[in-house]
Amino acid sequence: MVNPIISPSMLSSNFADLANEAQRMIDSGADWLHMDVMDGHFVPNITIGAPVIKNLRASHPNYFLDCHIMASEPEKWVDDFAKAGANMFTFHIEAAIDRTAALIEKIKSTGMKVGIAIKPKTPIEWVIPYADKVDMVLVLTVEPGFGGQTLIENCLPKCRVLRDRFPNLNIEVDGGITVKNIDKLSEVGANVIVAGTGIFKHPNPSEAISTMKASVYKYNKNSLYNKNSLL
Numbered sequence: 001m002v003n004p005i006i007s008p009s010m011l012s013s014n015f016a017d018l019a020n021e022a023q024r025m026i027d028s029g030a031d032w033l034h035m036d037v038m039d040g041h042f043v044p045n046i047t048i049g050a051p052v053i054k055n056l057r058a059s060h061p062n063y064f065l066d067c068h069i070m071a072s073e074p075e076k077w078v079d080d081f082a083k084a085g086a087n088m089f090t091f092h093i094e095a096a097i098d099r100t101a102a103l104i105e106k107i108k109s110t111g112m113k114v115g116i117a118i119k120p121k122t123p124i125e126w127v128i129p130y131a132d133k134v135d136m137v138l139v140l141t142v143e144p145g146f147g148g149q150t151l152i153e154n155c156l157p158k159c160r161v162l163r164d165r166f167p168n169l170n171i172e173v174d175g176g177i178t179v180k181n182i183d184k185l186s187e188v189g190a191n192v193i194v195a196g197t198g199i200f201k202h203p204n205p206s207e208a209i210s211t212m213k214a215s216v217y218k219y220n221k222n223s224l225y226n227k228n229s230l231l
């Protein structure tokens with residue numbers, strides 16, 4: 001298995017002060033920074049693109065930028081994100097169902113890590129054929145597009161299916177996760193935790209991050225080790 005990783009969603013930060021907000025999360029114990037990229041077409045919202053990643057990379061060379069690409073044509077953005085300094089490029093399989101293998105290879109060829117994301121209503125069977133070819137699978141636990149939604153619990157069995165079949169896979173969960181429900185995610189084998197509202201709106205973000213990390217350790221302590229660390 002792999003390491004517990006906490007990746008605060010910068011969607012909940014003050015974008016006008018992004019560099020300081022990112023630093024605040026790292027100082028609070030974040031392992032990665034989750035960057036939500038929305039194109040206004042795949043999802044009904046627009047956020048940031050590669051220029052923002054480039055500026056954040058320039059001011060903070062060592063941060064792991066975990067880019068969640070909610071775009072209808074993910075292949076269009078691979079080179080821009082690679083040049084901008086993204087570490088992980090996670091695309092939605094719903095946007096690339098007929099060309100998933102080629103897209104995985106394209107992302108790998110740039111040196112970025114590859115993730116595949118699935119929406120709540122997408123069956124887990126769609127990603128199983130690719131799970132041993134990528135660095136991470138992202139199981140969305142809300143409909144993508146907005147922060148601050150409620151966790152959809154019927155997404156959780158997908159993590160258990162993946163963990164049982166792929167003990168060394170990074171399984172990321174994203175949407176509606178807080179210190180109150182983190183144990184449910186840890187219990188089904190998720191090891192990469194994204195939280196926006198659950199960290200930024202917590203009175204003590206550093207405490208929220210350490211509570212989430214402790215939960216992942218607690219439920220997976222017999223199988224967690226460093227071998228496949230992405231850091």
Ligand SMILES: O=C(CO)[C@H](O)[C@H](O)COP(=O)(O)O
Pocket residue numbers: 009011012034036068142143144145146147148149174175176177194195196197198
């Ligand atoms: O991908 C996302 C939305 O599409 C966000 O990463 C996610 O919703 C995080 O925000 P919150 O923790 O507030 O739900």
Ligand SMILES: [Fe+2]
Pocket residue numbers: 009034035036068174194
């Ligand atoms: Fe996200």
